Amino acid sequence: MTAANNPDYQPFLDxxxxxxxxxxxxAFFQKAASSNEVILLAPTGSGKTLAYLIPLVQQLQEEGPSKKALIVVPSRELALQIEQxxxxxxxxxxxxxxxxxxEMxxxxxxxxxxxxxxxxxPGRLSDHVLSGNIEPDNFSLIVLDEFDKSLQLGFHEQLNMLFEKIKGNPQFYLTSATLLDPLxxxxxxxxWETLDFLKNKSSTNLELKLVRTSSVEKADTLLRLxxxxxxxxxxxxxxxxxxxxRxxxxxxxxxxxxxxxHGGMEQxxxxxxxxxxxxxxxxxxxxxxLASRGLDIPEIKQVVHYQLPTSEQAYIHRNGRTARMHASGTGYLVLAHDEHLPEYLTKELPEYHVPADFTIxxxxxxxxxxxxGGKKDKISKGDVLGFLTKTGGLKGNEIGLISILETATYVAIPRHKVSDLLKNTSGQKLKKVKVKLEIAN
Incomplete structure (x- = not known):
């Protein structure tokens, strides 16, 4: 029985x-159970990752080691998010x-x-295909996540090579935050069968405001805002x-x-x-x-367009970072007097006046x-939690998000507890590994 027709999702929801x-x-669970090729159109932040991961996991669990799946994503950040x-x-x-x-x-x-x-x-996957480390024809399920973004970033050649090497008949899931017409x-x-949830992309909970300024004072206006x-x-x-x-x-x-x-920074x-x-x-x-789509950014209260994008789709994706699901949010458009609103903005927006005086x-x-210490040291979130409470002296509810990477771990703790924590953990071992703790720069 697949996840789509199994009313008990508790093993996943736990x-x-x-x-x-x-x-x-x-809706996607149900469609994936009956169709071999599904396109899911849904706005950013609506939960597309879990929509395809649940039936993917069900298939891999049901059919055993012979079943393998491939997920292709446009960015490193999205790959790491899906992995988590x-x-x-x-x-x-x-x-x-x-x-x-x-590391390759x-x-x-x-x-x-x-x-x-x-x-x-696409780039790294194609490197592995050329090196003989991956045989695309071995996958019985292929997910193309944020496929339109992969095309926008120019991965046509790499994607073409992947598709050309698929000789069998794998199942395909394709997700996108914009309509692909034609494919x-x-x-x-x-x-292809399409589930279109893009009709929900315009949130009634998003309030938009216009901030007018001069081109000379635009950066200072942003600071004051x-x-x-x-x-x-x-x-x-x-x-x-x-x-x-700047x-x-x-x-x-x-x-x-x-x-x-931004894309020019080290990974x-x-x-x-x-x-x-x-x-x-x-x-x-x-x-x-780079931050407008696909990334698991927490619910944020405001989006500020310091520079407006030329395309309406990019504008929609940016605004989708706030007022997600049933939450509310505000979008601010900072516009210099010599700049004009793009054609896709036809509705008159209320102006927001930024105070002259401000406090940082x-x-x-x-x-x-x-x-x-990180994944290579086989460190888990439970290990970090225990280390910070037993050795560091923190209470469990004082420890925020724990992010474990290959060779490092990052964790949020109350700012006023940092000094004592660093003293308590200096020279101590985390899971038999002597680790160094310091403020992340």
């Missing part, structure tokens, strides 16, 4: 932070995550063990990495705590900054559209700590 799957997820969600289900199914910036040798050795699930980015020629000629918002969880979008760096420098000069994210720095934003040790994230908010109450 490991998830909610009590029931949503309408879209249930998959592992949180505690299925016992082995997996290997492949992406640029990760580590992935190659892992692939030799024939994991039940392989997930990764690209590279996709197999199949009887962020200060006026009190340092609450906010995502600021720029069109180019140069603008992200805004970051301004905030740094004013001792305004923040993180940044480890991107991961750390996303972790800090997720765990609440940074409440302001300045980013390009206090840093977040949580701080992010670095621990010099």
């Amino acid at each position: 490991n998830l932070p909610f009590d029931a799957f949503n309408e879209m997820q249930l 969600v998959f592992k949180s289900l505690k299925t016992g199914i082995s997996s290997c995550t492949c992406y640029g910036g990760h 040798k580590v992935e190659t050795n892992r692939l030799k063990d024939n994991p039940g699930l392989v997930l990764g980015t 690209p020629d590279m996709l197999p000629n199949r009887d 962020l200060a006026d918002l009190g340092g609450e969880s906010t995502l600021v979008f720029c069109n180019h990495r140069e603008a992200v760096n 805004i970051s420098q301004l905030l740094t000069e004013n001792n305004f705590a923040h993180a940044l994210l 480890i720095d991107r991961e750390k900054n996303l972790i800090r934003f997720r765990n609440g040790s940074q409440n302001i994230l300045i980013a390009t559209d 908010p206090e840093p977040p109450t949580m701080e992010c700590l670095y621990i010099s």
Whole structure:
């Protein structure tokens, strides 16, 4: 019996932070049980990852080691996010995550063990195919997650190579946050069935406001706006990495705590900054559209468009980072007097006047700590929790999000507890490994 027609989802829900799957997820479970090719169209933040992971896991569990699945995603961040969600289900199914910036040798050795699930980015997956580490025809289920984004990023050649090497008849799940019409020629000629939940993409809980300023004062206006918002969880979008760096420098000069994210950064720095934003040790994230889709960014209160995108779809995806599901949120559009609203914005927006006087908010109450041990040391979240409570002297409810990477672990704790914790854990061992703790830079 598959997950789609099994009314008892408790084995999965026991490991998830909610009590029931949503309408879209249930609809996909049912469709995946009866169709060999399914396209899921749903807005960012609606739960597409779990929608396909549950039937994927069911199939791998039912058919045993002979069944293998492949998930193709457009970015390293999304690959790591899906890996975390998959592992949180505690299925016992082995997996290997492949992406640029990760050691090829580590992935190659892992692939030799024939994991039940392989997930990764088109570029790195194609490298493994060319090296003979992956045979695409061995997968009986293939998921193309955020497929439109992979096309937008120019992975046509790598995807073409993957499809050309598939000679069998695998099942396909394809997810997208935008309508693909027509479907690209590279996709197999199949009887695709579509579940369209994009009608829900425009949230009635999102309030939009226009902030007018001069081009000379635009950056200072953004600074005052962020200060006026009190340092609450906010995502600021720029069109180019140069603008992200420029805004970051301004905030740094004013001792305004923040993180940044763009494609020009080293992978480890991107991961750390996303972790800090997720765990609440940074409440302001300045980013390009790299942060607009697919990433597991926590529910945030505000989205600020420092620079407006040229396409309506990009604008929709940005706004989708707030007012997700049934929550409310606010979007601010910062517009200089010599700039014009794009054609896709036809509705008149109320103006928001930023106060001239401002005070830089206090840093977040949580701080992010670095621990010099990770997956390679077989460290688990339970190990970290026990170490911080028994050795570090923290209470369990004081410990925030724990993120375990290959060679490092990051955890959020109350800022005022950092000094005592570092003293208590200095020179101590975590799971028989002597580790170093320090504030994540």
